Amino acid sequence: xxxxxxxxxxxxxxxxxxxxxxxxxxxxxxxxxxxxxxxxxxxxxxxxxxxxxxxxxxxxxxxxxxxxxxxxxxxxxxxxxxxxxxxxxxxxxxxxxxxxxxxxxxxxxxxxxxxxxxxxxxxxxxxxxxxxxxxxxxxxxxxxxxxxxxxxxxxxxxxxxxxxxxxxxxxxxxxxxxxxxxxxxxxxxxxxxxxxxxxxxxxxxxxxxxxxxxxxxxxxxxxxxxxxxxxxxxxxxxxxxxxxxxxxxxxxxxxxxxxxxxxxxxxxxxxxxxxxxxxxxxxxxxxxxxxxxxxxxxxxxxxxxxxxxxxxxxxxxxxxxxxxxxxxxxxxxxxxxxxxxxxxxxxxxxxxxxxxxxxxxxxxxxxxxxxxxxxxxxxxxxxxxxxxxxxxxxxxxxxxxxxxxxxxxxxxxxxxxxxxxxxxxxxxxxxxxxxxxxxxxxxxxxxxxxxxxxxxxxxxxxxxxxxxxxxxxxxxxxxxxxxxxxxxxxxxxxxxxxxxxxxxxxxxxxxxxxxxxxxxxxxxxxxxxxxxxxxxxxx
Ligand SMILES: O=P(O)(O)OC[C@H]1O[C@](O)(CO)[C@@H](O)[C@@H]1O
Numbered sequence: 003x004x005x006x007x008x009x010x011x012x013x014x015x016x017x018x019x020x021x022x023x024x025x026x027x028x029x030x031x032x033x034x035x036x037x038x039x040x041x042x043x044x045x046x047x048x049x050x051x052x053x054x055x056x057x058x059x060x061x062x063x064x065x066x067x068x069x070x071x072x073x074x075x076x077x078x079x080x081x082x083x084x085x086x087x088x089x090x091x092x093x094x095x096x097x098x099x100x101x102x103x104x105x106x107x108x109x110x111x112x113x114x115x116x117x118x119x120x121x122x123x124x125x126x127x128x129x130x131x132x133x134x135x136x137x138x139x140x141x142x143x144x145x146x147x148x149x150x151x152x153x154x155x156x157x158x159x160x161x162x163x164x165x166x167x168x169x170x171x172x173x174x175x176x177x178x179x180x181x182x183x184x185x186x187x188x189x190x191x192x193x194x195x196x197x198x199x200x201x202x203x204x205x206x207x208x209x210x211x212x213x214x215x216x217x218x219x220x221x222x223x224x225x226x227x228x229x230x231x232x233x234x235x236x237x238x239x240x241x242x243x244x245x246x247x248x249x250x251x252x253x254x255x256x257x258x259x260x261x262x263x264x265x266x267x268x269x270x271x272x273x274x275x276x277x278x279x280x281x282x283x284x285x286x287x288x289x290x291x292x293x294x295x296x297x298x299x300x301x302x303x304x305x306x307x308x309x310x311x312x313x314x315x316x317x318x319x320x321x322x323x324x325x326x327x328x329x330x331x332x333x334x335x336x337x338x339x340x341x342x343x344x345x346x347x348x349x350x351x352x353x354x355x356x357x358x359x360x361x362x363x364x365x366x367x368x369x370x371x372x373x374x375x376x377x378x379x380x381x382x383x384x385x386x387x388x389x390x391x392x393x394x395x396x397x398x399x400x401x402x403x404x405x406x407x408x409x410x411x412x413x414x415x416x417x418x419x420x421x422x423x424x425x426x427x428x429x430x431x432x433x434x435x436x437x438x439x440x441x442x443x444x445x446x447x448x449x450x451x452x453x454x455x456x457x458x459x460x461x462x463x464x465x466x467x468x469x470x471x472x473x474x475x476x477x478x479x480x481x482x483x484x485x486x487x488x489x490x491x492x493x494x495x496x497x498x499x500x501x502x503x504x505x506x507x508x509x510x511x512x513x514x515x516x517x518x519x520x521x522x523x524x525x526x527x528x529x530x531x532x533x534x535x536x537x538x539x540x541x
Contacts, residue, residue, distance in 0.1 A: 004366050005359075005497065010067040011367075017060050018324035024055055026429045026462050044300040044310050045293065045480040048469040053429045054317050054397075055325060055464050061307075064316040067495060068306045076494045081302060083109040083263070087501035088360065094501050095261075096268035096486070097298045100291040100479070109263065121258060121273055126284040128238075128258075128276070132200070133173040133283065140232035141197045145174050149190060150277040151216045152204030153180040156240075158348050159270025160204075160277050162341040163290065166478055169338075169407045171281040174200070178277075179220075182212035187219055196227035202238045204274055206266050208246035211513065217250065240273045265501050267348045268486060286475045293479025301487045311487030314399075314466065318488070319495050321397045321464060322371050328394050329371045334401040335378040335421040336473055342401070343375045346485055353489045353500035360499050369496050375399075379420045389428060390459050398465040400425055401481070403473040421467070431461015 005011055030036050030052075040052035040061075056064070068074075079086055083093040098107055098114045107114045131137035135144035150160055157180040164176055177190045201224070203217045217237075224236055239247040239257040242264075247257045258273035270278075271294065279287045297310075306312045321327040330350075334342050354370035375381065378400070389396055402421045406414035437457045441450055468484075470477045493500030518525045519535055527535065 006366055008070060010063060010070040013063045014060070014067065014320070014324050017063055018320075021055055021060065021325065024057060026053060026055065026464075029057065042308050042310060042313060044304065044308075045296040045484075046471050046477055047297075047310065047480055047484060049310055049313065050467045050469075051313060051317055053425055053465045053467070054320070055462065056317070056320065060320065064320055065306050067319070068312055068316060068491070071495050071497065073306065073312060073491055073494050077302065077490070080490065081298075083107055083114065087265070087499060089499055089502045089504070090262075092501070093263040094265065094268075095263045096265065096271055097295075099264065099271035100294040100298065100483075102295065114261075114263075117261070118272075121260070125258060125273060125276055125279050129279045129284055129287075132280055138235075139197050139200070140228050140235050143197045145200045146198040147175045147177060147194050148200045148202060148277055148280055149177045149179060149194070149220065150202045150204055151179045151213055151220060152202075152240075152274070153182075153210060153212045154348060154352075155266030155269045156204040156206065156210075156213065156274055158341070158345045159267075160275050162345040163270060163275070163278050163478065163482075164281055165341050166336075166338045166473060167282060167286070167290070167475055170286050170475060172283065174280060176277045176281045179216050180212070182215055184219065187216050191220070191223055196224050196232075196236075199224070200236055200238065202240060202276055203247075203250070203252070204240040204276070206242050206260070206264070206269060206274075208239070208241045208243040208250065211510065214250070221251075238276070240276055266503075267352055270482075282475065290475035290479040293476035293481075294483035295479075296476075297480040297483035297487070301483075310484055312491050314484070314488040315491035315495060317464075317466065318397075318492060323367050325395065325464075327371060327397050329396050330373045331389065331396050331398040332373065332375040332401065333378050333381050333398055333421075333424075334375075335417050336401070336403050337377055338473055339401065339403075340377050343373070345482075347373050349485060350489050350492075352503050352506070354492050354496065354498060355505060356496075356498040356500075359497045365496055365498060367496070369498060370492065378424070379417065382420065382424065386424065389463065395463050397463075398425070398428065400465055400467045401470070402467065403470040403477070405472040407473070425465040425467055427459065427461075428463035428465055429461060431459035431463070432457065433461075434458050 033039065037050060037052045041048065041050045080094050081097055083095055085091050086094050093109050095114060099118055101115055103115065103119045105115050128137065132145055138144055150157065157178055161178040164171065179187050179190050201220050203213065205213045221233060221237065224232055233251055234253060237252050237256065239252040241247050241257060242260055242262055244254055244257060248254060258276055260269060260272035260274065264272050271291065301309060301311050318330065332343050332346060350370055350373050356369055357365060359365050376384065389398060400421050402418065434454055437454050438450065441453060445453055470481060490500055515525050516531065516535060519527055520539065
């Protein structure tokens with residue numbers, strides 16, 4: 003049966019027809035408890051979803067959709083280590099990476115929990131030795147700088163967490179190089195002393211073109227300064243592919259492993275987070291894992307109606323599939339969360355940017371929308387104009403840590419006020435009557451009529467607001483796990499496989515073809531690509 007023909011989808015389609023007339027301001031006027039009725043708290047995170055265009059009937063129908071699509075059963079399958087990534091025949095167990103020691107979980111007869119903690123123990127010991135300068139460089143100097151070389155999930159997660167928790171970091175400085183544009187490696191290396199620099203080459207496959215090219219260039223830079231013998235102490239690998247690591251010239255003993263049941267975009271919790279462990283230290287790294295684990299426990303056990311990830315996913319489907327939202331905006335009101343949206347883009351769009359069901363049939367409804375955004379208040383002075391008065395309605399997730407870690411309470415008050423004001427403005431809008439009353443002292447007649455439409459805000463634009471007590475390791479861990487599970491629930495509601503990414507392969511193959519063409523090998527290219535290549539070769 004097509005998803006659109008299922009009883010719950012049909013019911014929601016009917017409800018959406020009347021949702022057009024639902025005005026949020028009226029909902030608040032008739033229901034003084036709406037703000038608390040549509041709010042839920044878990045792991046210290048408070049979600050207010052009262053500014054979504056829903057009523058009790060819509061919420062019931064959405065919860066019925068979660069039932070129909072078997073969200074609870076599919077969640078249990080994921081946590082149990084079933085091979086739910088069926089196109090790659092893999093289990094999906096990033097949740098096991100943050101489970102406390104002593105909770106055995108067998109996959110193919112192997113206790114995943116024991117494996118995870120064995121690697122965590124090695125990471126802790128290595129971080130301790132590096133931070134205490136017991137582990138030193140080739141010239142017996144302590145390491146002052148750590149460079150993580152990786153891309154996609156091998157970069158976005160650790161970099162984002164590192165920047166978000168910079169106030170909690172101490173010890174060696176950490177740097178991240180992802181782009182194959184050599185300008186990035188160049189600018190990172192420019193400030194570094196080879197004798198005090200450790201490289202962590204992070205790649206699940208250890209075959210990713212960009213990462214390997216950057217790793218080779220970094221190796222040359224190091225060898226030029228310290229000689230070939232220095233590579234052993236100055237290069238560490240994080241990977242699932244021990245053979246390729248060895249082929250690159252990094253001894254297996256200097257490799258931190260993870261497993262094929264960890265997807266790249268979910269891998270920050272594994273040894274991929276080694277740079278974080280070094281920056282944060284094992285204790286704070288442990289608090290961050292604990293925050294994620296707390297959210298895992300909430301997600302597994304809370305009823306759908308009070309389950310944060312389930313609610314976020316249901317609201318996203320309502321906005322996308324029934325109210326026609328073309329995109330999802332995320333606006334963290336915290337400068338340190340500047341990279342949160344980039345991390346979330348890979349998580350959501352690489353996971354759910356699919357157009358076929360798990361069984362290969364076309365899904366026949368819109369799947370994940372473009373997800374974008376920027377930190378507040380910066381976004382207010384850039385793209386918020388469109389959110390308020392543009393022709394499309396883009397739902398917004400506002401994320402606001404309440405306690406500041408800087409000494410300027412006035413600025414924090416302004417940040418909070420702006421965040422709350424934006425969601426209120428999107429909801430309320432500004433009517434023609436209000437604009438008329440405002441302008442009538444300065445304008446009248448035709449001039450007033452001409453000015454009026456430009457100043458009206460349609461309002462009724464939906465948003466969620468997520469409050470965190472503070473941007474600290476525990477709450478960041480919980481926030482990230484919340485969005486990971488939101489992504490998973492969305493995949494269950496749309497019945498797509500969130501854990502493969504075949505859509506990235508074709509471009510990788512064609513890049514190799516173009517490289518061959520650049521090297522003068524006879525390969526067939528379409529005429530546009532050929533002529534662009536010819537142009538680029540003349541520079
Ligand atoms: O860790 P690897 O194997 O270098 O892959 C990096 C990234 O490339 C992708 O496979 C997409 O190209 C991502 O899923 C992954 O996070």
